[in-house]
Amino acid sequence: MFALRTRLAGVVALVALGAAGCGGDPAPSTAPPTPAASESPGRQVGSGPSSSQAAAPSAGSTAGAAAGQPVKHAFPVQGKASYARTHHDYPASDIMAACGLTAVSPVDGTVLEVTRTDTYQAKVNDGATRGGLSVNILGGDGIRYYMSHFSTIDQGIEAGTPVKAGQPVAKVGRTGDASACHIHFGISPACQKTTDWWTRRGAIWPWSYLDAWKAGTEKSPVADVEQWQQQHGCPTKPLVNP
Incomplete structure (x- = not known):
């Protein structure tokens, strides 16, 4: 009997000792671990604008106007004009129109650059001067609109001047490398804004x-320009005949 009591006391002591040892370690949690914050490529966790705070578009971006207003477009000539669906060497349009007709801004935007002096020389044939008198506009949509060969440019049209679609800016002419009165019209990404004539x-x-604009219908070139820039970036030299 004494031996039985001794064995039972030993078992009780061992159970008590084991319970004390387990009590020193924290019990495993049954709650699932909190997931770590995820990180999207190119963005640090917790940084950048929230979904309710869109970043303001910088000049040259293809985002909409900073004020959130729709950007309007207009056909570049007031009066009778025609144009072909092709152009030599690179994408552009020659809008044929009588000398002296009013040329207007094709977009709501800001003038980037104005050339008031015709320095083109045929024997040199420099692409940078081939347009003669020209106006270069950054649209509120982030797209660059270039028009050239003007006979005169209106007073008050200078770099930094805000313009509205349909606002008069110049008169149709044939300065630069032009044998007949017309407007050379080009659409491109902003890239270097003023010095990259080969893209401009x-x-x-x-x-x-x-x-569309001639018919009075709104149509934006943003998607088309973005696709082009995804393929070509901002070239540092002409892609075709300079």
């Missing part, structure tokens, strides 16, 4: 947009 002169075909 035209990157996408404008005729479908000219068709």
